[in-house]
Amino acid sequence: xxxxxxxxxxxxxxxxxxxxxxxxxxxxxxxxxxxxxxxxxxxxxxxxxxxxxxxxxxxxxxxxxxxxxxxxxxxxxxxxxxxxxxxxxxxxxxxxxxxxxxxxxxxxxxxxxxxxxxxxxxxxxxxxxxxxxxxxxxxxxxxxxxxxxxxxxxxxxxxxxxxx
Amino acid sequence: xxxxxxxxxxxxxxxxxxxxxxxxxxxxxxxxxxxxxxxxxxxxxxxxxxxxxxxxxxxxxxxxxxxxxxxxxxxxxxxxxxxxxxxxxxxxxxxxxxxxxxxxxxxxxxxxxxxxxxxxxxxxxxxxxxxxxx
Numbered sequence: 001x002x003x004x005x006x007x008x009x010x011x012x013x014x015x016x017x018x019x020x021x022x023x024x025x026x027x028x029x030x031x032x033x034x035x036x037x038x039x040x041x042x043x044x045x046x047x048x049x050x051x052x053x054x055x056x057x058x059x060x061x062x063x064x065x066x067x068x069x070x071x072x073x074x075x076x077x078x079x080x081x082x083x084x085x086x087x088x089x090x091x092x093x094x095x096x097x098x099x100x101x102x103x104x105x106x107x108x109x110x111x112x113x114x115x116x117x118x119x120x121x122x123x124x125x126x127x128x129x130x131x132x133x134x135x136x137x138x139x140x141x142x143x144x145x146x147x148x149x150x151x152x153x154x155x156x157x158x159x160x161x162x163x164x
Numbered sequence: 165x166x167x168x169x170x171x172x173x174x175x176x177x178x179x180x181x182x183x184x185x186x187x188x189x190x191x192x193x194x195x196x197x198x199x200x201x202x203x204x205x206x207x208x209x210x211x212x213x214x215x216x217x218x219x220x221x222x223x224x225x226x227x228x229x230x231x232x233x234x235x236x237x238x239x240x241x242x243x244x245x246x247x248x249x250x251x252x253x254x255x256x257x258x259x260x261x262x263x264x265x266x267x268x269x270x271x272x273x274x275x276x277x278x279x280x281x282x283x284x285x286x287x288x289x290x291x292x293x294x295x296x297x298x
Contacts, residue, residue, distance in 0.1 A: 042261050042262060043261060091176070098254075099282050100285075101251055101254070102251055102254060102255070102282040102284055103237070103282060103283045104283060104284055104285030104287075104288060105283065107288075108283075110252060127283075128282070129281030129282055
């Protein structure tokens with residue numbers, strides 16, 4: 001009775017892995033929705049996150065290839081998305097920083113502010129239009145995918161019958 | 165269990181390394197990368213020529229309007245400067261970036277909405293729009 005009501009111990013990693021993959025897919029869809037509502041397609045640079053989402057979707061597909069054959073490629077793609085995410089965060093901070101002089105509250109005083117304060121205002125989006133950490137969602141989803149890929153291929157277990 | 169932990173650690177280390185490398189390499193390009201979207205559009209010689217014949221803002225008196233859709237970035241900056249807008253070059257970049265604008269909206273509502281993200285204030289927005297036509 002007790003055994004039947006509890007999940008088997010071997011099922012837990014599988015459930016966690018599936019959950020991580022599901023969260024990755026949710027992250028992709030949520031980021032796509034957010035980008036679409038922000039009309040994030042003014043110029044080539046604003047298309048980078050769209051490309052990163054496509055790459056991440058491809059990575060998810062690779063992760064689901066039977067026998068874990070696509071896992072290495074999926075990890076490489078996920079790391080690429082991590083890089084794009086980091087670039088996005090830096091770029092958003094820079095866009096905000098460069099917009100400081102356009103803000104009516106700081107247009108007269110921006111050049112006289114200490115550099116540290118200028119960057120703080122940019123990072124906190126007090127000036128500028130770009131949400132600083134929003135691109136981090138891409139990185140978070142990529143990390144979830146990498147975590148999902150960990151232990152997804154029980155190579156030893158799979159290879160044992162073949163090697164015998 | 166040990167294998168999984170090792171894999172996890174290796175993966176996280178690789179990710180952190182990639183992030184670090186990207187951060188180091190990404191520090192340089194962004195300043196140039198923020199401009200290309202607008203500069204690429206502004207580099208179109210046909211737009212410049214068209215608007216030059218239509219608006220002739222190089223020789224136009226102060227207050228002459230230029231097209232937000234077809235004028236070059238330099239022409240828009242000149243028009244904004246003559247309208248008394250501070251940071252005209254920077255604002256001209258933004259005007260070009262958010263193209264195209266509906267030709268049936270002389271109030272340039274789309275431009276106003278996008279400029280509002282920068283919190284320029286009503287006076288500056290009005291000055292910018294006053295120097296432009298759709």
